[in-house]
Amino acid sequence: MGKMRQILCLILVCFALLGCSFQQQKHASRSIDKSGTLVLCLGGEISILNPILSSDSSSSSVEGPIFSGITKVSEDLEIIPDLARRWEVSPDGKTYTFYLRDDVKWHDGKPFTAHDAVFTFNSILDPKVNSVRRGDFIIEGAPIKFAAAGKYIFQAFLPKPFAPFLASMGMGMLPEHILKGKDINSSSFNQHPIGTGPFKFKEWISGDHVTLTRNEKYYGGSPLLSSLVFKIIPDENSRLIALEAGEVDESDIPPNDYSRVKKLEKVNVFEYDSLTYTYLGLNLARSIFKDKKVRQALAYGTDKKQLLNLIFRRLASPAYSPSAPVSWVYEDEVNKYPYDPEKAKKLLNGKPLEFTVLVNQGNKEREKAAVILQWQYKKIGVKVNVRVMEWSALLKIINSPKDPKDFDAVIIGWSLGLDPDSYSIWHSSQYPAGLNFIKYDNKEADRLLELGRTTTERAKRKAIYQRLQKIIADDQPYVFLWYPKSVVAVSKRVGGLSRPGPAGLFLNIEKVYVKE
Amino acid sequence: MKTYLIKRLLMLIPLLIGISLISFFVMHLAPGDPTALFTDPNVKPAELARIRANWGLDKPVIVQYFYWLKNAVRGDFGTAYLINRPVTEVIFERLPATLLLMGASMLITLLLAVPLGVISAIKKNKFFDHAVTVFSFIGMSIPSFWLVLMLMLLFSVQLNILPATGMYDPLIKSSSLFVRAGDLLRHLALPCLTMVIISLAGITRYTRASMLEVLRQNYVRTARAKGLPERIVLFKHALRNALLPLITLLGMMLPDLFAGAFIIETVFAWPGMGRLGVTAVFSRNYPVVMGVVMMSAFLIVIGNMLADICYAVADPRIRLERRD
Numbered sequence: 001m002g003k004m005r006q007i008l009c010l011i012l013v014c015f016a017l018l019g020c021s022f023q024q025q026k027h028a029s030r031s032i033d034k035s036g037t038l039v040l041c042l043g044g045e046i047s048i049l050n051p052i053l054s055s056d057s058s059s060s061s062v063e064g065p066i067f068s069g070i071t072k073v074s075e076d077l078e079i080i081p082d083l084a085r086r087w088e089v090s091p092d093g094k095t096y097t098f099y100l101r102d103d104v105k106w107h108d109g110k111p112f113t114a115h116d117a118v119f120t121f122n123s124i125l126d127p128k129v130n131s132v133r134r135g136d137f138i139i140e141g142a143p144i145k146f147a148a149a150g151k152y153i154f155q156a157f158l159p160k161p162f163a164p165f166l167a168s169m170g171m172g173m174l175p176e177h178i179l180k181g182k183d184i185n186s187s188s189f190n191q192h193p194i195g196t197g198p199f200k201f202k203e204w205i206s207g208d209h210v211t212l213t214r215n216e217k218y219y220g221g222s223p224l225l226s227s228l229v230f231k232i233i234p235d236e237n238s239r240l241i242a243l244e245a246g247e248v249d250e251s252d253i254p255p256n257d258y259s260r261v262k263k264l265e266k267v268n269v270f271e272y273d274s275l276t277y278t279y280l281g282l283n284l285a286r287s288i289f290k291d292k293k294v295r296q297a298l299a300y301g302t303d304k305k306q307l308l309n310l311i312f313r314r315l316a317s318p319a320y321s322p323s324a325p326v327s328w329v330y331e332d333e334v335n336k337y338p339y340d341p342e343k344a345k346k347l348l349n350g351k352p353l354e355f356t357v358l359v360n361q362g363n364k365e366r367e368k369a370a371v372i373l374q375w376q377y378k379k380i381g382v383k384v385n386v387r388v389m390e391w392s393a394l395l396k397i398i399n400s401p402k403d404p405k406d407f408d409a410v411i412i413g414w415s416l417g418l419d420p421d422s423y424s425i426w427h428s429s430q431y432p433a434g435l436n437f438i439k440y441d442n443k444e445a446d447r448l449l450e451l452g453r454t455t456t457e458r459a460k461r462k463a464i465y466q467r468l469q470k471i472i473a474d475d476q477p478y479v480f481l482w483y484p485k486s487v488v489a490v491s492k493r494v495g496g497l498s499r500p501g502p503a504g505l506f507l508n509i510e511k512v513y514v515k516e
Numbered sequence: 517m518k519t520y521l522i523k524r525l526l527m528l529i530p531l532l533i534g535i536s537l538i539s540f541f542v543m544h545l546a547p548g549d550p551t552a553l554f555t556d557p558n559v560k561p562a563e564l565a566r567i568r569a570n571w572g573l574d575k576p577v578i579v580q581y582f583y584w585l586k587n588a589v590r591g592d593f594g595t596a597y598l599i600n601r602p603v604t605e606v607i608f609e610r611l612p613a614t615l616l617l618m619g620a621s622m623l624i625t626l627l628l629a630v631p632l633g634v635i636s637a638i639k640k641n642k643f644f645d646h647a648v649t650v651f652s653f654i655g656m657s658i659p660s661f662w663l664v665l666m667l668m669l670l671f672s673v674q675l676n677i678l679p680a681t682g683m684y685d686p687l688i689k690s691s692s693l694f695v696r697a698g699d700l701l702r703h704l705a706l707p708c709l710t711m712v713i714i715s716l717a718g719i720t721r722y723t724r725a726s727m728l729e730v731l732r733q734n735y736v737r738t739a740r741a742k743g744l745p746e747r748i749v750l751f752k753h754a755l756r757n758a759l760l761p762l763i764t765l766l767g768m769m770l771p772d773l774f775a776g777a778f779i780i781e782t783v784f785a786w787p788g789m790g791r792l793g794v795t796a797v798f799s800r801n802y803p804v805v806m807g808v809v810m811m812s813a814f815l816i817v818i819g820n821m822l823a824d825i826c827y828a829v830a831d832p833r834i835r836l837e838r839r840d
Contacts, residue, residue, distance in 0.1 A: 037687055045795055047598040055598070130567050130600070132551075135560035185600050206609045207787025209686045229686040233785040237665055242681045242785075245672040392548030392800055399552055401561065424560075433561040 032224055036514035038494060039229045040506070041239055041248040045207060046232065049193040051172030052124050052131045053185070062210050062230050065509045066107075067172025067195035070098055070117060070154070073418060075499045075507060077326075079166050083112065083173065083196065084154070093161030093456050098169075100152040104219045106175050107200045114148035119176035121146045121156075129184050136168045161454045163461060164419040172197075198223045198510035207232060224496065224513035243267065249491040249514070250505075255315045255365070258487060267489040272500035273326045274486040275416040277319045278366065279478035280357065280373065285404035285439040288355060293347045295476040299337035301344035301380040302373065302479055311368050315487060319480035321469040322414075322422060326502055329420040331466035334473035344380040354383040355408035358398075360391045366411045369481060373411075401433035411481070420465045423449045426472065440477040524821050533585070535813040536806070540584065543805055544577045550597045550800040571597060584806065593810070594803035596796075603807035606792070613683055614776040614788035620704060621711035622769060629716050633723025634758070638750060640728065648724075652717035664710050664783045671706060678705050681785035707784040711777065722765060727758040760831055767823025771815040775808075 044058040051063045072082035081087070084098040104112040124131045125143050137144045142159035149155050158165060175194055179187060193201050198220060199212035212228040231247070233239045236254055243251040244264060253261050253269065262269050282289040282298070289295060304318040320336045323329055359370045367388060374384040389397075397407050414425065423430070427449045430436035445468060452464045473480075488505060490497065493515050498507040506512055550571070551564040568574055572583065587594060593603040636645040672680035679685065685699050730736065731754055739749045776790030789808065796804035 039686065045791070048600055053600065127566055128570065130570055132559045132563055132567065134566075135563045138560075186595065190600060205684060205787065206606075207613070207791060208683050208785070211686055231682060231686065231785070232787075233681050234791065235783045235785070237661075238668070238681055238783050238785060241665070241668045241672060245668075245676060245680050247672075247679060247681055390548075390798075392552055392798065393546070395552040396547040396549070 031516050032495070032513045033516040034224070035226045036224075036516075037227045037229060038225050038250075038512060038514055039231055039248045040250050041231050041233050041242065043234060043236070043239070043252070044232075045234075046204070046210060046230070048190045049201070049204070049210075050174070050184070050190040052120065052129070052133055052174065053190065055132050058230075058232070062212075063172055063193070063195075064197070065199040065212055065228060066193050066197045066201055067174075068197045069170040069172055070100075071166060071169040073170060073503055073507070075501060075503055077328075077418060077501070077503055079170070079418065082170070083117075084169075089456070093454075094158045096156040096158070096165070096169075097149070098154045098156075100154055101219055102152045104196050105217055106177075106196055107194045107215060108175075108178075110175065110177055112173065112175075112196050113151050114154040115151075116173050116176045117154045118146045118148050119180065120171065120174045123174065123179070123184055124171070126184075133168075133171065161456060163453055163456050164421040167417065167419040170418075199228050202227070218510060220510055223510040225509075228509065243489055243491070246491070249494050251489055253487040253489050255312045255487070258313070258315060261489050264489070267491055269487065269489045270497075270500045270505060271315065271485045271487045273317075273324065273502065274484060275324050275326060275502045276413050277322070277324060277416075277483050278369070278411065278413040278481045279319070280481060281398075281410045281412060281438045281478050282476075283405060283408055283410075283438050284441070284477055286355075286408055288353060288408070292475060293349075294351075294353065295479070296337065297344040297347035297380065298377065298382070299476050299479050300340045300347065301377055301382070302337075302481075303339045303376055304481065305339070306376070307369060307372050308482055310372055311365050312482070312484070316482040316484045319483050321473045321480060322426070322478070323420070323465070323469050324416055324483055327416065327420060329462050329465035329469075331469040334470050336473075337476070341380050348381060350381075352383075353381070354385070356385040356387050358387050358389055358394055358407050358410040360394050360412070361388050362391070365484070366413075370411055398437040403432040404439070405432065405437060420461070421449075421453055422465075422468075423453055426468075438477050440472075440475070442471060442475060445471050445475075521825070524824075528817050528821070531817055532810070532813060536585065536588070536810060537581065539809045539813075540581045540806065541577060543802060543809075544580075546800070548800050549573065550802065552800070584803075588806075588810070593807040596804045596807075597801050598799070599801075599804075603803045606804060607789070607807050607811065610776075610787060610789050610792045611774065613786060614774060614781075614790070616700075617704065617707055617711070617781075617786060617788060618773045618776060621708045621715070622773060624708065624712050625715045625719055628712070629719035630723050630759070630762070632716075633720045634727050634755060636720065636724045637727035637731065637758075645724075648720060652720050654717075655713050656717040658713070660710065660714055660779055661783060663713065664706075664780070667706055667710060668783075679703050680706065683787055707780055707786050710780055710784075719765065723758070723762065726761045727754065730754045730758040733757075760827065763826045763830060764823045767819040767826075770819035770822070771812050774815050775812050 040061070042058040042061055044056055046058045046062055047056055048054050048059055049063055049066070051060075051067050054060060054063060068082050070082060070084045071079045074080045083104060084100050087096055087098045089096055100114055100117070106112055121137060121144070123129050124133050125137055139159050139162050144159070144165070145157040147155050147157070156165070173196060178189055178194060182189070191204060196219075198215055198218040200215045202211040202213045204210045209229055209231045214223045214226050216222045231242070233242055233248070239248070239251040240253070240257055240261065242248045244266075246266070261267065280298070282295055284290060308316050308318060317325070321331060321334045323331065357370050357373070359366045361367075370386040374386055377384050394410070398405060398410060400406070424435050426436060426440055426445055428436065428441040428446050431439045431441070448464050448468045448471070452461055452468070455461050455464060490505060494512065495515060496508075496512040497505045549568065550573070551567055565574070572580060584594065591604070595601065596603050596606050599606055632648050636648045639645045668680040671678040679702055683700065683703050685703070688695065688699055690696070736749060736754055739753050774789065775793070776788035778790035778794045780786065781788040781790045792804065793808040796808065
């Protein structure tokens with residue numbers, strides 16, 4: 001549950017910046033086992049197998065190989081064609097025309113057409129369908145309209161230009177011939193999904209595992225694996241033991257176990273930057289944090305090097321801005337507030353400061369960070385109280401739509417998605433209801449956020465978001481703490497992995513194989 | 517006896533309604549709501565409000581309760597959030613795994629603990645008794661998560677003879693019932709062993725205490741005094757009475773049989789009820805929480821009632837008292 005962070009949209013290209021280890025491709029000498037099964041593991045329970053209804057990462061992981069979207073994400077985090085061969089955008093940026101593949105079949109053999117795409121997006125827009133994705137397709141109160149201009153031509157009409165739109169076209173497609181006229185919320189389809197992806201659904205044993213089998217007629221070529229299993233193992237330590245015992249082929253590695261797993265003979269360990277950052281959010285509605293100098297003093301008083309050494313050793317890097325180094329809009333030239341307790345004291349000017357920081361129970365890294373910050377800030381004369389809370393209770397406080405909210409500060413994280421649009425996090429309209437729960441309010445930032453959404457030209461957008469990062473870093477409404485690295489161990493019998501990166505190692509699952 | 521039974525059964529109705537009312541309100545008192553977990557910057561607050569309304573969460577809690585109660589008396593416990601399936605279906609899906617694990621471990625625990633407790637009592641303060649006492653306390657005090665990890669490292673990693681996680685081997689292709697049953701037993705071995713080690717101590721101590729209590733009774737002294745062989749004194753006269761309190765214990769264990777064990781299920785990735793219930797509490801999946809709570813409540817009251825009835829059947833003294 002601690003993993004429940006959030007998805008912002010960012011496209012990333014700068015892989016040169018990544019400190020990744022590439023080792024897997026070399027040892028492909030042993031032959032591919034055409035009847036091989038790959039066993040992946042999931043930490044959380046799977047709730048529902050329908051891409052427009054599910055909202056948890058376990059369900060999404062299983063839906064990935066079953067469903068395909070109009071577009072998909074490449075290793076370089078670019079948006080590339082999937083069910084569409086290509087697309088055109090009208091000069092006014094409001095009409096998107098997608099030319100779909102005509103060789104795609106649903107897992108039950110029926111052809112996939114533009115009508116399925118229209119059906120999927122209209123279902124998301126249906127208020128009776130419990131889809132949290134509905135808001136992605138409503139721009140300032142007006143829904144996007146979808147239509148089929150032919151059997152294989154699919155069009156979207158936007159009420160106004162909206163740059164993040166293309167990123168949301170990766171949504172998995174639903175078959176109209178099965179779901180039309182049915183109650184999508186409660187259909188048995190949600191337990192026996194049919195998609196167009198490289199793997200077909202076979203069985204789901206609740207709480208234990210889901211098995212998928214190869215879709216030989218997959219339009220991207222028959223997958224190399226015969227079947228794919230997702231095994232649910234809620235406990236972190238048990239996942240590692242299952243990996244050691246060979247019951248699963250892959251597992252996330254918590255920072256504490258890194259050195260032990262690195263020594264295991266049977267696995268390769270991959271580390272790569274993720275699209276997430278963790279921060280200390282300061283409630284600007286509280287008088288103590290209204291003064292920018294106080295926020296900057298806290299930033300100067302944060303010894304990030306020591307913090308990361310104590311918590312992660314080297315499996316995280318210090319964060320300075322609301323973007324990630326792997327993002328194509330990342331700006332490194334921001335005010336970084338190097339550790340300087342004297343300067344911090346000077347900025348505080350001897351004023352006494354005391355606040356309480358909330359942190360969610362069970363997230364070891366954040367709990368440790370709260371205690372370390374408490375100790376670091378004591379040195380600059382700031383008293384910090386730490387309050388550890390259950391995740392739902394903490395969310396209730398920061399999400400409650402009232403002004404001011406009942407907290408001083410919180411250690412929490414954002415998980416960034418494919419598009420750099422961060423309107424919902426920083427725009428002043430997103431308070432008190434919305435995710436700008438710290439009440440950040442900067443007119444220039446608001447203007448840039450609005451501009452960034454409607455600008456489609458990449459270079460211009462990049463300049464906009466880089467300017468935004470500088471402004472936010474200067475304002476320091478969050479004390480940015482760290483970018484965690486993803487550490488994943490994969491059995492040495494597995495080949496065909498994608499380049500390590502935020503898109504994951506199993507991005508092109510049809511190309512993944514196991515050796516005999 | 518018949519009127520007594522009917523009276524007890526009728527008393528269950530207000531009791532269960534009371535339990536459901538309190539649980540429902542306590543559950544809603546906990547901060548947070550089920551849609552809070554859709555924390556994604558692209559999800560608009562208006563969408564969450566719409567979904568809450570679709571789930572009926574926009575109504576006052578008391579109104580929600582009466583809706584729930586109205587359906588519950590007809591056996592409909594509602595639709596689980598997110599999973600979007602009837603709660604009864606979700607619960608019954610997890611029940612077999614829990615019944616198997618809890619049933620097997622309780623049976624083995626009883627088969628071991630009762631003889632151990634009886635022998636300890638007979639051999640009070642001898643070597644055997646001390647050994648059992650020491651082992652009982654070790655079993656009681658070992659943290660279960662640590663014990664589990666050690667067992668897994670030994671049997672699954674070092675010896676590699678038993679699977680560490682899950683209930684089924686997803687790679688088994690054979691559909692032969694024999695192979696599948698064998699696979700199930702192999703997966704059952706470690707969680708079951710852990711449960712036995714953890715619960716053995718308690719029941720052993722309980723049986724020992726109860727047996728000692730009986731051995732101090734006058735009728736045992738009388739039996740010995742009239743020259744009965746020790747074997748008959750112990751097994752015919754003492755043991756039968758010593759085992760009576762076990763009926764209460766069994767009644768108390770009945771709900772556990774269905775409720776499962778959260779920690780053991782989590783570390784062994786066993787797909788049981790414990791995990792279902794705890795996950796539901798953390799994600800504020802109210803219909804599932806209510807379903808699980810009501811099932812446990814029902815089993816607890818039924819367990820108590822059965823224990824009382826069995827006690828009355830087994831122990832003539834109680835029956836006599838009631839007739840007075």
